[in-house]
Amino acid sequence: MSTPSEAAPKSAGKLQFTLKTPKGTKDWADKDMVIREAIFGQLSSLFKRHGGITLDTPVFELREILAGKYGEDSKLIYNLEDQGGELGSLRYDLTVPFARYVAMNNIQSIKRYHIAKVYRRDQPAMTKGRMREFYQCDFDVAGTYESMVPDAEVLSILVEGLTSLGIKDFKIKMNHRKILDGLFQIAGVKDEDVRKISSAVDKLDKAPWEVVRKEITVEKGQTEETADIIGEYVKLNGSLQTVHDILANDKVFQANEKAVEGLKEIETLISYVNAFGIQDYISFDLSLARGLDYYTGIIFEAVTAASAPPKNASELKEKSKKQKKDDDDASEYVGVGSIVAGGRYDNLVNMFAEASGKKSTSIPCVGVSFGVERIFSLIKQRAEQNNNVRPTATQVFVMAFGGGKDWTGYLPERMKVAKKLWENGIETEYVYKSKANPRKQFDAADKSGCPLAVILGKEEYLENKLRVKRLGPEFANDDGELIDAADLIEVVKEKLSQVHEDGVDEVTRLLKGL
Amino acid sequence: MSTPSEAAPKSAGKLQFTLKTPKGTKDWADKDMVIREAIFGQLSSLFKRHGGITLDTPVFELREILAGKYGEDSKLIYNLEDQGGELGSLRYDLTVPFARYVAMNNIQSIKRYHIAKVYRRDQPAMTKGRMREFYQCDFDVAGTYESMVPDAEVLSILVEGLTSLGIKDFKIKMNHRKILDGLFQIAGVKDEDVRKISSAVDKLDKAPWEVVRKEITVEKGQTEETADIIGEYVKLNGSLQTVHDILANDKVFQANEKAVEGLKEIETLISYVNAFGIQDYISFDLSLARGLDYYTGIIFEAVTAASAPPKNASELKEKSKKQKKDDDDASEYVGVGSIVAGGRYDNLVNMFAEASGKKSTSIPCVGVSFGVERIFSLIKQRAEQNNNVRPTATQVFVMAFGGGKDWTGYLPERMKVAKKLWENGIETEYVYKSKANPRKQFDAADKSGCPLAVILGKEEYLENKLRVKRLGPEFANDDGELIDAADLIEVVKEKLSQVHEDGVDEVTRLLKGL
Numbered sequence A, B: 001m002s003t004p005s006e007a008a009p010k011s012a013g014k015l016q017f018t019l020k021t022p023k024g025t026k027d028w029a030d031k032d033m034v035i036r037e038a039i040f041g042q043l044s045s046l047f048k049r050h051g052g053i054t055l056d057t058p059v060f061e062l063r064e065i066l067a068g069k070y071g072e073d074s075k076l077i078y079n080l081e082d083q084g085g086e087l088g089s090l091r092y093d094l095t096v097p098f099a100r101y102v103a104m105n106n107i108q109s110i111k112r113y114h115i116a117k118v119y120r121r122d123q124p125a126m127t128k129g130r131m132r133e134f135y136q137c138d139f140d141v142a143g144t145y146e147s148m149v150p151d152a153e154v155l156s157i158l159v160e161g162l163t164s165l166g167i168k169d170f171k172i173k174m175n176h177r178k179i180l181d182g183l184f185q186i187a188g189v190k191d192e193d194v195r196k197i198s199s200a201v202d203k204l205d206k207a208p209w210e211v212v213r214k215e216i217t218v219e220k221g222q223t224e225e226t227a228d229i230i231g232e233y234v235k236l237n238g239s240l241q242t243v244h245d246i247l248a249n250d251k252v253f254q255a256n257e258k259a260v261e262g263l264k265e266i267e268t269l270i271s272y273v274n275a276f277g278i279q280d281y282i283s284f285d286l287s288l289a290r291g292l293d294y295y296t297g298i299i300f301e302a303v304t305a306a307s308a309p310p311k312n313a314s315e316l317k318e319k320s321k322k323q324k325k326d327d328d329d330a331s332e333y334v335g336v337g338s339i340v341a342g343g344r345y346d347n348l349v350n351m352f353a354e355a356s357g358k359k360s361t362s363i364p365c366v367g368v369s370f371g372v373e374r375i376f377s378l379i380k381q382r383a384e385q386n387n388n389v390r391p392t393a394t395q396v397f398v399m400a401f402g403g404g405k406d407w408t409g410y411l412p413e414r415m416k417v418a419k420k421l422w423e424n425g426i427e428t429e430y431v432y433k434s435k436a437n438p439r440k441q442f443d444a445a446d447k448s449g450c451p452l453a454v455i456l457g458k459e460e461y462l463e464n465k466l467r468v469k470r471l472g473p474e475f476a477n478d479d480g481e482l483i484d485a486a487d488l489i490e491v492v493k494e495k496l497s498q499v500h501e502d503g504v505d506e507v508t509r510l511l512k513g514l
Helices: A030-049 A070-077 A097-105 A150-164 A175-187 A191-205 A209-221 A224-234 A240-248 A255-278 A313-323 A327-334 A348-355 A372-383 A411-423 A437-447 A458-462 A486-501 A506-511 B032-047 B071-076 B097-106 B149-164 B178-189 B190-207 B209-219 B223-234 B240-248 B257-276 B314-321 B328-333 B346-357 B370-385 B411-423 B438-448 B458-463 B487-502 B506-511
Strands: A060-062 A089-092 A110-119 A134-142 A168-176 A282-285 A298-304 A340-344 A365-371 A396-401 A428-429 A452-457 A465-470 A481-484 B060-062 B088-090 B110-119 B133-142 B170-176 B280-284 B296-306 B340-344 B365-371 B396-399 B428-430 B452-458 B465-468 B479-483
Touching: A030 A110, A030 A134, A030 A150, A030 A372, A030 A506, A060 A097, A070 A191, A070 B088, A097 A110, A097 A134, A097 A348, A097 A365, A134 A150, A134 A372, A150 A168, A150 A255, A150 A298, A150 A365, A150 B240, A150 B411, A168 A175, A168 A255, A175 A191, A175 A224, A175 A255, A191 A209, A240 A255, A240 A282, A255 A298, A255 B411, A298 B133, A313 A372, A365 A372, A372 A506, A396 A411, A396 A437, A396 A458, A411 A428, A411 A452, A411 A486, A411 B149, A411 B257, A428 A437, A452 A458, A458 A465, A458 B257, A465 A486, A465 B149, A481 A486, B032 B110, B032 B133, B032 B149, B032 B370, B032 B506, B060 B097, B071 B190, B097 B110, B097 B133, B097 B346, B097 B365, B133 B149, B133 B370, B149 B170, B149 B257, B149 B296, B149 B340, B149 B365, B170 B178, B170 B257, B178 B190, B178 B223, B178 B257, B190 B209, B190 B223, B209 B223, B240 B257, B240 B280, B257 B296, B365 B370, B370 B506, B396 B411, B396 B438, B411 B428, B411 B452, B411 B487, B428 B438, B452 B458, B458 B465, B465 B487, B479 B487
Parallel strands: A168 A282, A396 A428, A396 A452, B170 B280, B396 B428, B396 B452
Antiparallel strands: A060 A089, A110 A134, A134 A365, A168 A298, A298 A340, A340 A365, A452 A465, A465 A481, B060 B088, B110 B133, B133 B365, B170 B296, B296 B340, B340 B365, B452 B465, B465 B479
16 A cells, blocks of 8 residues: 655655645634534525525636736736646636636526635735635626616625624725726826726725825826825715715816716615615725726725724734744734625626627626625634534434343444434434443533433333433433334424424524624 | 736737636536535435534645545646645545544544535546536544444445435445455465556456456566456455355455455444345445555445446447547546445544654544535436426515606615515515516516516505515416505415425425436
């Protein structure tokens, strides 16, 4: 049999390596996994509620599909090694694969959701939920519809999603690419510089205006005057209506065609978000830019108190840098960032259609993406005090009690009883041992946290009798009920329905923030 | 905005490429996705029923973790490009990451399940469900237990899994690595040659004995006599008891310590599979070898009629080769192969523990892996005739009827009604259009296949009334029921419960093979 040592240089003897997962990735297990699966369940129900169908694309795409979609962040794409054949890269988000799918299959309209992992070679900050491999939960609407109608529904999905996960204290920062592009024009930024100035402005949630201003002027070569005009606009924020009204009365702004077009869409959006009753969550914030190249209309991201860096972030960062070499830790003091994000991207599908020589067809899209790991870390904090989430779903433990020389331990008999319970859909375990003493069997049941025991007594079993007993400290002195083996399923089902009548299960309680 | 053309050589003008997914991968969507998700649901319930907890490991591992685990198949591993930092490879199965997890966390015992994608740069045969990216659904038991007890449960899981998916006509081919190693010793194969001879024998499900014999003698340098002894043993197959009895009376076999050890375990296993009532599914087949290096005890795989290559496979292959250059098609005539597989691997965890300098601890493991894509292609055949599976879960379509000059189309009003339904957990859609005519709204509802409409009549709505109507051809002349808007949720829930009382839903019907 070949062993890992074969892979080592012959002279080195046994290969030695540290057991770990690659940087920025982790294993998910036990209670964390149960909580995360419950979050996925909640979000996929939400997406189905809005008529979504689900799509699963490969984890890697042909490299050319991802090229030119992510601006400065393209350097964060993971490439597959050239092993002969096609060149591939791990997907960076779920949006580009979705657009590729829509273009490839000539789809005219679709509402799809996709819950899957994406990959970014970014600086990880594990405790804040920023990873190199992480899940996105996306809902996107593709198709030509009346202005702002799907956009409003996508915003409603954002609000319904977060509130259903017990997150109520959040704000949706919103802006519009056309408004942003318009104000860059007003400030005198050349068309070819717009995206790089936009990505400088995008840093305003992490850095003060002076730092960004310096980037715009010194690093990115704009005039002081240009920077000052940008500075005046990007400090505007407030309700959609308030900021709308300010811009509607700004003569300079109103003279820019693109900006006015964007503002008109915001006006339409206002009546729809009012219909959904979600207007109070939204803050119109002209400093929001979002890095991705493909957005063309509204852009938004949801932030919570935990999204912001702590007040003493830079101090902590310095301290951490002095103490440790590993800058993973230094980057942890930036807050979790946005927990949901999205926007409209009307040209991405067409970009694929054209690049592949298909007839140019505009398929406008708008979508929202939930960052589950970040949401998870918020919910996990809730669980720190009161975490009774069980990692298994086991409901019944099958045990056998007996003794004496002739005592076989009833292992095949326990297997038969377990099989009957499994066949009836009941989660069942037993100890993998011929002769297990009662203590060990109770301990194993306790460890799993399961509520019921079915006991094969040495003599009772020979008379076709089984004992069904509630588990847990409050039933320590309860001997349970002796029943006919034939009634097993009926009795177990009834007792389990009593158990679960008692209350909401722990995961639901946790998700809802109860 | 940057476009894909930026990635092209400057001289080439616009970048042109074909829109497709990488070779051996595909998009999953619509009904296929609904069916596959239902299969996952069925299997994860099964795994939970057996006390499994779920684990999620990264899609790529450090390269050294995968080294030396897969024998000749190691060449099929996908590597990530060296972009600075660690070297990674996509996981080849879920077993090695599981063993790494157990060793890394010093876990003494665990039952875990994992449903996730794995990656193999193999020759794809898409229509038969053989892909380069595919799902595995694994259940594994790690820990030191009495001989064959978890092994028997894992086999029971295999049987429960397939029968719950309406697959009843299958056979579990089973062998034991110790028996196989023993008979190679008997035949005079040197220890260092065992794995390569084993992998030759493994081809017996696809090739006749003469071909394998030639590989053993000519290619792999064994004597004619050695080949003949192997040939005598590998043709043995039958029930566990039958083959056990033959080997128990074979004096040469009984003289080999390793072989006897293996046979003793089979003897123990027999009483447990009898307790589970699954003995008739199992065929003890000495020709089963399985390619992977890490197995140490029982090995098994489940096959169906569709697993075998068609009788005229070689003919079809030749024909296809002549017609097309693409050998994807030529390799399609080999049958789907095994649909479930697994076995015992007692040294893998320890191999990791030792390689990482931890104290050597034996954590024996046994597991089973369902090949969902292959199972899917079997179930899909069932669906060809009668496929009424709906891609969406939509239950209610909200519509508005009206007309005249002052008619607004009630879009924000429809949104309000939809929001109320969403908040009550009811899957709801409406047409994304201010003024949609009734025909278009009915067509959209029909297309989704949803059973109920809630209609806002121009005048009725002003009187706080809504109309609730069943959809579908048999209700074409039914005007529905006019209700108070306040009673909406109650009425809709009641009508939906009537709809779903009518019968089993289509996915369940399909999975159960009804």
